[in-house]
Amino acid sequence: MIKFQCMSRLWVLSVLCLFLTSCGEDSETIKITFIGPLTGGVSAGGLGGRNSADLAITLRNQAPDAKYKYELVSLDDECKPNVGVQVATKAAANKAIVAGVTHYCSAVAMGTVDVYHKFGLPVIVWGAVLPDITYGNDYLEIHRVNGTMINQNTVAAEFMIAQNFSSWSVIHDTTDYGKGHFKYFERALSESGGTILGTFGVNPDQQDFTAELTKIKALNPEVIYFGGLAPTGVRIRSQMNKLGMTQVFQGTSGIVSDAFIDGVGNLSEGVLAFREGAPTEKLPGGKMFMKAYEARNFNEPAEAYGAFAFAATNLIIDVIEQVGPDRKLIRDMLNETRGHESIVGPVTFDGNGQNTIAVITKYVIQDSEWVVWEDSEYASGKRFLK
Amino acid sequence: MATNRVVGRPFCGTRVITMPDFKTKLAILLGVALSVVVLYGFLYLEREWEIGALLVMVPLGVYFLRRTNALTYYQHAAREMPRFTWISFVLGAVVLIMLLRHDDFALLMLTTVLLYATVSLGLTIQFGFVGVVNFSAVAFFGIGAYSMAALNQHFVFLPDLLIIFFSGAISALLGALLILPILRTRGHYAALITIAFGILFRTFLEVNDVLGGPQGLKVPALEMFGWNFGNSFPSEMGGGSFYVAYAIVALVLVAIVYLITRLIESSWLGLNMDSVRLDEVASAAFGINGPRWKIAAFMLGNCFAGLAGAVYAAMYGFIAPANFNLSDSLLLVSIVLLGGIGNAVAVIPAAFLIVVLPEKFQVIQEYRLLLFGIVVILILRFRPSGLMPRGLRQYFAGRFG
Numbered sequence: 040m041i042k043f044q045c046m047s048r049l050w051v052l053s054v055l056c057l058f059l060t061s062c063g064e065d066s067e068t069i070k071i072t073f074i075g076p077l078t079g080g081v082s083a084g085g086l087g088g089r090n091s092a093d094l095a096i097t098l099r100n101q102a103p104d105a106k107y108k109y110e111l112v113s114l115d116d117e118c119k120p121n122v123g124v125q126v127a128t129k130a131a132a133n134k135a136i137v138a139g140v141t142h143y144c145s146a147v148a149m150g151t152v153d154v155y156h157k158f159g160l161p162v163i164v165w166g167a168v169l170p171d172i173t174y175g176n177d178y179l180e181i182h183r184v185n186g187t188m189i190n191q192n193t194v195a196a197e198f199m200i201a202q203n204f205s206s207w208s209v210i211h212d213t214t215d216y217g218k219g220h221f222k223y224f225e226r227a228l229s230e231s232g233g234t235i236l237g238t239f240g241v242n243p244d245q246q247d248f249t250a251e252l253t254k255i256k257a258l259n260p261e262v263i264y265f266g267g268l269a270p271t272g273v274r275i276r277s278q279m280n281k282l283g284m285t286q287v288f289q290g291t292s293g294i295v296s297d298a299f300i301d302g303v304g305n306l307s308e309g310v311l312a313f314r315e316g317a318p319t320e321k322l323p324g325g326k327m328f329m330k331a332y333e334a335r336n337f338n339e340p341a342e343a344y345g346a347f348a349f350a351a352t353n354l355i356i357d358v359i360e361q362v363g364p365d366r367k368l369i370r371d372m373l374n375e376t377r378g379h380e381s382i383v384g385p386v387t388f389d390g391n392g393q394n395t396i397a398v399i400t401k402y403v404i405q406d407s408e409w410v411v412w413e414d415s416e417y418a419s420g421k422r423f424l425k
Numbered sequence: 426m427a428t429n430r431v432v433g434r435p436f437c438g439t440r441v442i443t444m445p446d447f448k449t450k451l452a453i454l455l456g457v458a459l460s461v462v463v464l465y466g467f468l469y470l471e472r473e474w475e476i477g478a479l480l481v482m483v484p485l486g487v488y489f490l491r492r493t494n495a496l497t498y499y500q501h502a503a504r505e506m507p508r509f510t511w512i513s514f515v516l517g518a519v520v521l522i523m524l525l526r527h528d529d530f531a532l533l534m535l536t537t538v539l540l541y542a543t544v545s546l547g548l549t550i551q552f553g554f555v556g557v558v559n560f561s562a563v564a565f566f567g568i569g570a571y572s573m574a575a576l577n578q579h580f581v582f583l584p585d586l587l588i589i590f591f592s593g594a595i596s597a598l599l600g601a602l603l604i605l606p607i608l609r610t611r612g613h614y615a616a617l618i619t620i621a622f623g624i625l626f627r628t629f630l631e632v633n634d635v636l637g638g639p640q641g642l643k644v645p646a647l648e649m650f651g652w653n654f655g656n657s658f659p660s661e662m663g664g665g666s667f668y669v670a671y672a673i674v675a676l677v678l679v680a681i682v683y684l685i686t687r688l689i690e691s692s693w694l695g696l697n698m699d700s701v702r703l704d705e706v707a708s709a710a711f712g713i714n715g716p717r718w719k720i721a722a723f724m725l726g727n728c729f730a731g732l733a734g735a736v737y738a739a740m741y742g743f744i745a746p747a748n749f750n751l752s753d754s755l756l757l758v759s760i761v762l763l764g765g766i767g768n769a770v771a772v773i774p775a776a777f778l779i780v781v782l783p784e785k786f787q788v789i790q791e792y793r794l795l796l797f798g799i800v801v802i803l804i805l806r807f808r809p810s811g812l813m814p815r816g817l818r819q820y821f822a823g824r825f826g
Contacts, residue, residue: 077791086791114787120641120745125533125784132529132666149640150743157655158529169640214631215638 068108069364071096071355072130073348074123074141074151075166077115084143087342088165089113091328092140094335095352106360111352112136116147123147124154131158137364138162140351143344145169155180161370163351166344168292168315170219173393182373182388184354184381185347186315186397189223191292194399195313196227198412199289202424204262207235207289208255210275211266212243220266220291236260243271248278256284268293273302280306287311287424300407307404309417309424316383317400319346321411324382350381452502453510457517465524467781468531473788480800504819507687515680522672526658532668534784536740538776539675540733545760545772546679546686547729552758553767553815554695555722556702557607558616561623562757565596565727567749568626569734571636572596574644574744585647589735596731597724604723608716623751630746641745644738647674654739671740678736679773682729686769691819698722699818763804765811774812778804 073092075085096111114130116123123142130136131154139155142148143166155162156178164172164183173183207228211217218240225235236258239251252275255263263279263286265272272294279288290299292314300307319325319341328349332341341349354376355369362368379386389395401412405422416422463483470476490496503510518539525531544566551557572592576583583591603622607615631639646655647670654674658665689695698718700708705715738744760779764771782800786793804812 078794082791115791115793119747119750120743121741121748124741124743125530125537126787128533129530129784129787146640146745146747150741150745153643153742171640215640 068110069359070110070112070133070136071352072112072114072133072136072139072141073352074114074116074126074130074139075143075348076118076147077113079117079119081118081143083339084166084342084344085115085118086339087345088140088143088348090335090337090339091332091341091345091349092165092352094332094337095349095356097335098331099353099356105356107364109356109359116142116144116151118144118147120146120150123151127151127154128158131155131160136160137359137366138355138369140165140348140355142167142172145172148172149175152176152178152181159366159370161355161366161373163355163373165348165351169215170223170393173391177391179370179374179392182376182392182394184351184383184386184394184397185344186399187393188219188291188315189227190395190397191313191315191399192220192223193227194401195289195291196224196231196233198313198401199262199311200228200231200233204287205233206260207233207262207264208258208260208286209235209238209264209266210241210248210251210255211238211264212268212271213240214243214267216268216293217243217266220293221264224264224266235264241267241271243267245271246274248275249282252278252282252284255286256282260286262287262289265290265294267291269296269299269302272299276303276306276310295402295409297409300404300409305407307407309422310404311412311424312402312409314400314402315397316343316347317398318411319343321400322346322382322398323384328382346383350383350386354379354381354386446506449502449505450509452499453506453513456499456503457510457513460514461517461521461524464521464535464777467777467785468525468534469528470785471788476785476788511680511684511687515676518676519673522669522676526665526669529666529668532666532672533740534781536668536672536675537737538773538780539672539679540737541757541760541780542772542776543675543679543682543733544730544757545764545776546682546769547726548757548761549726549767549769549772550686550689550698550722550729551726552761554690554698554702555719557604557719557723559619559723559726560616560751560754560758561603561619561626562726562730563749563751563753564623564626565600565730566734566737566753566757567630567744567746568596568599568727569593569731570644570738570744570748571630571734572731573735573738574642575636577645585649585739589732592735593728593732596734597728600724600727601720604720607723608719620751620754623749623754627746627749630749637745639746641743641747643743644741646742647671647736647739649674668740671736674736675733675740678732682732683769685725690769696818759801763801763811765814767815768811768813771811771813771815778812 073089075088076082077085077089093111096109099105099109114126116126130139139160139162141162142151142164145167148164148167149169149172152172159180161180166185168187170187170189173181209221211221221238228235237255241251265275265288272290276288288310290310290312292312295312295314319329325346328346358369358372362372374388374392376386376388383398385396386394387396402409403412403415403417405415412418417424466479470479525535544562548559548562551559569592572595573588576588576591606618610618630636636642646653648654652670654670655667657667658669697713700713701715701718709715756779760772760775763778764775783793783797786796789796
């Protein structure tokens, strides 16, 4: 009995100790949060981003002329909106955290922008592409370094007009993705002077497109624009061939995958598509970034958006170096970013905090491979788009 | 009134003693105080060694309390005076909310726990009492959430309190459709039907633009009794996060739902439900209408889920189909299993573990769900019937009311 009494007293005592020691927070370093999916299906992208943000912090801490010491607080949003709101609240409610590099998944970012606004935490989105994240609100706290489907379609329209195409027919799937692409492509095209002859919304699961394609054949456009993902794109491209249609097939980021090429086989030659971001080695500072990344021996590759997380973190640190660790000052300074040099090219935020000169890469399929347009034989004039 | 009972007393072994009222009450209050302290620590602590220490301390503490019979004493006390226990715990939770009033994140987690516990109480009635499987709890939670959003958008004149009730009712009604095929199937097949319903619900939301489609939709903050829940408390009221208001609403909700669950359990309703679960044929032979109890339990449980979903949507301010996955339904089921099937009290500590623990493991980043899985497996290894298995039915002592 006595033994237990003693031990339970000991226990109470140690619990008390635990509470006493947990009081008092040290804060000589400046904390920046990184939020992305570290577990779950898309964790590869999230871990690459986390490592890249971490790299930016480490490099700056090693720099002799840095005014402050920085610390990265990485949080996992699991690519789920509800978890995202939780961790965003955690970061935003923590006064020690002055800014954030946040979100790879669009749905999560859509849910959390209100949290950042409410708590006044300035953030830079490093991966999520939905336009509404920056354009769906007028929050001063939200910025984004990577491009959106708006940028993608602006580049696509301007590029295609430059290649002397003038008439399009559009097939898009009726998801948010397909409809969004159609909307922004139509807008960009009307500014650049192209015409859309006919538009067809289709279900992503639809198998037979003969009806739509027959109508398009009658309209006889020069290009068929497809807004949707690879499986639907494969079916449309294959069925075009059955109807003897030889128009140029122009897709969106959703078809830039090997699955598309495997699906359509030889018909894939000359298919065009556009995607936000670029292969890391093609970015202005990509080579230097990859070298530094490899030197750190991370377990995971940087992935496509790692460079953007790196650039966003660096931008935040640069701003903190200028104005000090104050959320409001950082927010206002970030909004004034114009032509800031970064490894993903110069960053300029518009009124909504969106980077207006975001990198978009043009791709074309050449010999069953996605090739960056500038490196392709189409650009050098050896081959021609029909 | 003093009562004679065979109980264990701290440091004294088991014997027949007299448990006077004030001692019973004191024991209950001590238990509440200890819970508040532990939960406060659990929600407040951040650093890895603190969490690790707490994870070691709590099982050790429970072990000592058990060995010294304090736990048995407490259990008897709580059984003796369930109403007093209930009121003390609600007050204890209010104290906890007040302690955390400036800590937005801890309050968010606490409120989430309370709402998940509400859904789990619904599952307790379904699984634990009547034995109807439901692997689509999160779908009903989601129906509540989307009802909140839709009614708020299209029927602006409706007061939010009423909308919360409507959301519960809509969940219950849609659940009434699902119960029809469930009544005609058994075992795994019934489980499959509910899983299919959960997937159907998510797909429906994704293709349906009226409800925001795959990108989800925003939900305005609650407004009740002239108070906008989006506002923080002004400093003349002592200050505090806007989450305090949500935490109080969730607390009221879970307290009422808990009361209903316990009243059902301890009455003839619960007796009928238990008999349907244990042997449907035998209870039919005694004139108990099995399907009727199944329908009642299923609808009531889904109504709880809907109510919780409505508050959840308003608090998070944003809902998307990706919130309502099969994995989240399984999370809710695991709360019930981890607590101890059919024990209404158990869902609260279990909800704390399931909701807060993965969050606390953020410090170990990508390995956190791994560690979380290991902890759950360890708990089930050493407590196979849950943290707090359901006790034997008490026919006489300790009624509410």
